Each structure stands twice: as C-alpha cells, then as structure tokens.
Amino acid sequence: MERSDEFPVGRAHLRDTRVGGVIGICNCKVLHEASIVVYRYDGGVTDANSTSSAAHDKPSNWNLPNVLTCARIVFIPVFAWLALRGYVWWSFSLFVLLMITDKIDGDIARARNLITDFGKIMDPIADKALMATALVCLNLAYGLPWWITAVILFREFGITLWRMFMLRQGKVVPASKGGKLKTVLQSFAVALYLCPLPGWMDPVALMVMLLAVVVTVVTGVQYLVDGYRENSRA
Template identity: 35%
Template sequence: MNLPNKLTILRMILIVPFVACMLVPGLGDAGMYASVVIFIIASLTDLLDGKIARKYDLVTNFGKFMDPLADKLLVASALICLTAQGRLAAWISIIIISREFIISGFRLVASDNGIVIAASYWGKFKTTFQMIMIVMLILNFDHEVYQICAVIITYVALILTLVSLVDYIIKNKDVLKEQK
C-alpha cells in the first residue's frame, strides 16, 4: 500500500477520535482543542495524499474511490457533531451532506459509463470554506466579531456548496442521459 492510500486510511481512522473529542461529555476546552487539531490534521492528509499521488504517479483505483469517501465521512461527521451540539442548523448540514450524495451518485453513474468527473474549482473552494467553517464552529469563541465571521463563513460555504452542485450538474448533464 502506497503513502497516499495510507494517508487516506489515516484520515478515516482519525474520524473516531475526532468524534469522541467532539461528543464525549466533560472534556471541555481540551476536547474542543483536541477535536480542532485532529480535524486539521485529517484535512491536511487530504491535501497531501492527492499531491503525493499525482507528483509520484501513485494514483490507484483504491485512492480514486476511497479518497473522496474519506473526505465525505470526515465532513459529514463534523457536520453531524456540530448539529448535535446546536452549533449548526440541521438544514445546513442536510444540504451539504445531500450535495455530497448527489455528486457521488453522478460520479458512480459516470464511472459506469467510463467517464471520470474531475473535481472543479468550485468544488475545491467549497471544500476549503467548509473546512474553515467547521474549525470556526468547533472553536466557537464567545466574541461578537468572531461569531459574525463564523456565520458569514457558514453561509459562504453553503452558497459554494450549492454553486458547485449546479456547476457539476450543468457540466455533466450528459452523464444522466441513458447510455445504449
């Protein structure tokens, strides 16, 4: 197993301590800071595994499938934890997670037809803002300016989520046409 795939597996493994630090009662600030550190490390493995795989020609079918799955599991876990803690409205989590299912479905149909749907710039911006949003919502500093920034970042992430969804659908609408 190559390094990028090991990083992908590490990202999935890190979800367990991340969720534990988010949800185990009584951890207080230590749990909050630990969950932020774990989330940032897991997010950085996403950046690293792709760069390493492309730079050293280590792209594998395992990586093509598991890397996006690991990303979705990490983000969905964070959104669910934040919703459970009352820091993120459920409807926002539902929209973001639904977008991920829709795009995954598109990719599966495309793959079945021998088409690869690459990540778009909108998708990359969306991911960046979602990661920033998650970190800000976990930290949840009790300062008016911080709270306003967190709300703004949340809505920017939500808008980018929807824009990237529409972009994927428009660019890949032919994938939905029946194949002969």
C-alpha cells in the same frame, strides 16, 4: 496456421495470418526463455515483455498516500468522540490535522506517481465521511442548524452517486472548477465552529458557513450543467 521445417530441431516458427498483425514466437532454446514479438500491420514492433514490465511498474496500494487516507478514516471516530465530549482544542487540532493529511496525500500521490484505483475510491470517501461527521457533531454540540448539514450532505452524496451512475453509462462528468474552493470554505467554516473563539466571533463563523453552503450548491449545479454539456457533444 502453417509451419516451416527449415529451422533446426528445437526451434519453431509459427505464423498467425489473422488481419491486424502477425505474432511470431521464437523459442531460441528448448525449455528456455521465449521472447514474444508482435509485428503490427503498420510496421511497428511491440515487445510483449515491455507490456509485462509496465504492468509490474503499477504502484502498490500500500503506499504513503493510501496509508494517510486510511489513517484519516480510522481517526474519524476519535474526532467525533472528542468533539461530542467537549474537548474543544483536541477536536479542533485533530480536524485540522486530518484536513492537512488530505492535502498532503494528494500532493505525494501526484508528485511520486503513486495514484491508484484504491486511492481514487477511498480518498473522496474519507473526505466526505470526515465532513459529514464534523457537521453532525456541530449540530449536536455546537448549535449548527440542521438544514445546513442537510443541504451540504445532500449535494455531496447526490453528486457522487450521480457521477457514479453516469460513469456506469460510459459518460464522464468533468470535475467542477469550484470544487477546491468549496472544500476550503467547508473546512474553514467547520474549523471556526470547532475553535474556542470569543463569542463575538460566532456570527463570523456562521457567515463563513453560509458562504460555504452557497458555493456548495452552486458548484453542484455547475456539475450538472457541465456534465450535460460535455455528454451532449459526445
């Protein structure tokens, strides 16, 4: 570190000769605002103030998509109470509304650049909590076979835990291409069970649910295969 006294009192020019760049700090006035400029070895210049500004531009966790996600979690017990108490139209309507908010909050977050780490964590938790609650309610009050719930939940939570484990290892598991189809089929199947349809529609609801189970399992296997291939190339 060397100091040059060619500047007047109140100014200082400090040079750091470390490899990779030179950082100059120019104090234009004593006890006044200082600007920091980073000179890179490739000739580029970066203003540290711009970096600070970018940090301030990060969206707040208290935004509309996250509020909708939290509302979805809050209303899950309400949905369960309605379903188990036999309020079929109310439980059906609330389930559909909650699934719509799942679509809306994602669209808003992407359109307005409101994607946050909080949303990335809480949105899938809200989705899986709602689906798990709905399936258990169908088991208890609507005659849905328990094995269907077991298969779907094993896949959902198993893949989620596996992706978290792989992420901790520094390996990224790509999203399954059939994930959206799986979610749509699961939601549609649950809605058919909740909706007070004529008795002759029961086999239709069961067939849609079985199709949802098949797609759920297939996409789960696809996650494992795609993850293995992706990380084998790395």
